[in-house]
Amino acid sequence: AGKHTASSHRLSALVTPAGKSYECQAQQTISLISSDHQKSVQLLLSEVRIQPFDITADFVFSEEHKCPVDQREQLEETLPLILGLILGLVIVITLCVYHIHHKLTANQVQIPRDRSQYKHMG
Numbered sequence: 001a002g003k004h005t006a007s008s009h010r011l012s013a014l015v016t017p018a019g020k021s022y023e024c025q026a027q028q029t030i031s032l033i034s035s036d037h038q039k040s041v042q043l044l045l046s047e048v049r050i051q052p053f054d055i056t057a058d059f060v061f062s063e064e065h066k067c068p069v070d071q072r073e074q075l076e077e078t079l080p081l082i083l084g085l086i087l088g089l090v091i092v093i094t095l096c097v098y099h100i101h102h103k104l105t106a107n108q109v110q111i112p113r114d115r116s117q118y119k120h121m122g
Contacts, residue, residue: 006032006041014050016065021051024067 013030016022027046034041051061066074 004039005035006043007035008032013067019054020063020065021049021061022067023049023064024070026067026069026073028067028069 008030013028014022024045025047027044028048030043030045032041032043049061049064054062
């Protein structure tokens with residue numbers, strides 16, 4: 001079979017700010033360029049946590065930087081909760097305004113309407 005190598009000239013899949021570790025629970029596929037151009041190489045990664053620099057003596061990871069897929073999934077989980085809370089708050093505020101308005105107008109004297117101009121419906 002022989003020895004083959006694969007590389008990437010622009011590896012943007014694992015980019016992380018300095019001093020942070022990279023974490024991605026989702027599956028990622030990274031396409032690489034093979035030294036034998038007749039073969040394609042794909043690297044499948046899932047549940048990855050790496051830290052290339054600033055490793056402490058105890059091999060403890062720094063604060064993680066989540067991959068875009070994990071960040072999107074986290075947003076999809078929290079967005080319905082946030083929207084539900086906002087909707088509940090709008091309902092409570094509407095009920096409070098209605099209650100206050102009803103209390104203020106309940107004490108006003110109702111003037112009887114002049115019904116002399118109404119047509120008899122019978």
